[in-house]
Amino acid sequence: MADTSVHIQALKKMLAANELIVDEQDMAAFCLDQRRRYQGKVWAVVQPTSVASVQAVVKYCFEHAIPITPQGGNTSMCGGATPSDAVAGLGIIVSLSKLNRVRGVNVADNCITVEAGRILQQVQADAAAAGRMFPLSLASEGSCQIGGNIACNAGGVNVVRYGPMRDLVMGLEVVLPNGDLVEQLTPLHKNTTGFDFKQLLIGSEGTLGIITAATLKLFAPVKTHVTAWVGVNNIEAAVLLLQTMQQHFAERLSSFELISAFALDLSSQLLQLQQPLQAPWHVLLELTDSTDNSLLQEQLMQVLWDAEFAEAVVAESEQQREQLWSLREHISEAQRHLGASIKHDIAMPIGQVATFIHQCEQVLQAAYPQATLVVFGHLGDGSLHYNVFMADILSNEVYQYETDINALVYEQVFAVGGTVAAEHGIGQLKTQWMPYMRTAQELALMQTMKQSLDSKNLFNVGKVLP
Known part of the structure; x- marks a missing residue:
């Protein structure tokens, strides 16, 4: 790769001044994940204000083999939006925060089209202003962005009735790793012409493309x-x-x-x-x-x-x-005084939740008597936030136990037919567990898809796939 100064000059020529950050201090917040577990390193942060800017940057990066980490609100719990060690200092972050406009509201089709950087809470307000409701609701809704919600297939508290993000997306606009634009934002309620490309992108965590806009389903407001x-x-x-x-x-x-x-x-x-x-x-x-x-x-x-x-x-x-x-929504904040935790975002058949909780508590307390468990979650869809604290450790030093505790917890999850990722995604935290969740054939198919769309392996390297 050429000297980064050459690339910076090239980006300055194709971008407006407010679309490029190269100062290390200004980039620091983009490189640190929400839980302060992952500290990435890049030589530039790009904040495009238009889809054309996204395409221009991606095409340039493709031509020069520059890794890209797509980023929304940087609220990932698994390091999914933080550059991994595999690309330390070699790539850039493309933050979608300034690509945040409402493109239109369609009451006849009960949908809204917004750009990826629009904050979830803003979309809820946009829908309400049109006499409709967008039902996705999360603890981080004041800061998380729609593109990230889609990339991780977010769920939230209303999933029992409305489903996760996968059920709420009618169409996507995506910049592919070579810079090409795929635009499928028309609100078609039925379309059986071939493969449903948007479903491949939903939950892909930025490994297959950059979501720039989405058409989302709206519903009647709750009275x-x-x-x-x-x-x-x-x-x-x-x-x-x-x-x-x-x-x-x-x-x-x-x-x-x-x-x-x-x-x-x-x-x-x-x-x-x-x-x-x-x-x-x-x-x-x-x-x-x-x-x-x-x-x-x-x-x-x-x-x-x-x-x-x-x-x-x-x-x-x-x-x-x-x-x-409020008692439910403040649990995550309330548990922080216990120190850092080993978090598990898991799901299983609802009928197996009781078996898992009983068995896992016994196994954990036998191995770690000092462990404290904070358990809560969305029983309506079988997903739990299963957090393990060590009574004598408040700092991130607790992560020295993470590998062993994860092995114990996930063994019980697998025993009841569950998954290690319910709504937070895989990121770089859980890639090693993918072979336990997916067959060799499935992983090979995922790799084939990745290679087909991202032939140079530049998008969110080190995430999702082991």
């Missing part, structure tokens, strides 16, 4: 929320409650969150909010309706009573609803 906090004695009871809610309320069940007693303790202490009730495990569930349904709350209370879920609190006001959700 009725009924929110309940239910205490249960065990996971089996929580799964039974889920089945009961699905049987009686079908698509009106939007959220179904599982929270351990310890996770609730941490959050209530942080927020200085009284716990709704005392129980070994807790479920936060929400029913929604696009009509003014004054009977829904009464129906829920009756179903809970008939099914003998008497330990329940139903929000009587919007303030109470917000307090219940």
Whole structure:
């Protein structure tokens, strides 16, 4: 590769002054991941303001074999948006943060077209302004960007009703690794002409192309929320409650969150909010309706009573609803005073969650008596945030145990037919586990796809594929 000064001069000629960062201090925030685990190194950060700029940069990088790390809001939990050691100092970051416009709202087709750098919370507001709703909701929605949400196939708290990002994307605009543009943003509700290219890009974590825009599904706004906090004695009871809610309320069940007693303790202490009730495990569930349904709350209370879920609190006001959700949404923040954790973003068949939690706790505590577990997640789709803390270690030194603890946890995940990546992706944190999750044939097919689209292996090197 030529001296970077030559490339910098070339980029300066093709980009506006506000699209290029080369000062090390200014680049530092782009090179450090959210958990401060991965510190990448690049010689430039490009912030394109147009798709044409993205294409120009990518074509130049392809011609000169310069690695590219695509980046959205840099909220990755797995180092997916941070340059890996494999390209340390050799490549650039392409940040989509300035490619953030709304291209249009189509009420007839219930969709919105936005650029990749638009923040999720902004898209929610854009939809609301048009009298519609975009249902993806995450803890990081104030900073994560749509392109990154798509690249990781984000899920969130409303996935029970609306599905993950894979179900919410109608079309994509993508710059391929050679700089070519593939534009499929037309909101077609049916299209069976060959392969569905967008589904290949969703969840690919920037390894196959740079998403520059997307057409997203919109829905009728919610007019009725009924929110309940239910205490249960065990996971089996929580799964039974889920089945009961699905049987009686079908698509009106939007959220179904599982929270351990310890996770609730941490959050209530942080927020200085009284716990709704005392129980070994807790479920936060929400029913929604696009009509003014004054009977829904009464129906829920009756179903809970008939099914003998008497330990329940139903929000009587919007303030109470917000307090219940705040207890759930602040768990991640509340656990930080315990120090750094070994995080697991896992999923499994819902019917196997109880088996996993029982078996994994026994295995971990036998090997590491000092371990503390913070468990919560989206039971409605079988995904859990399973975080392991060491009582005597607050710093990142806890990661010295990560390999062994991951082996113990993932052995139990595999035993129940689960996955090591539910909604945070693989990034550079979990690549070594891919052969345990995918067959040799599947991995070979992925490599073939990667080679076909990224023949020089320049896009997000060191991520996803082992």
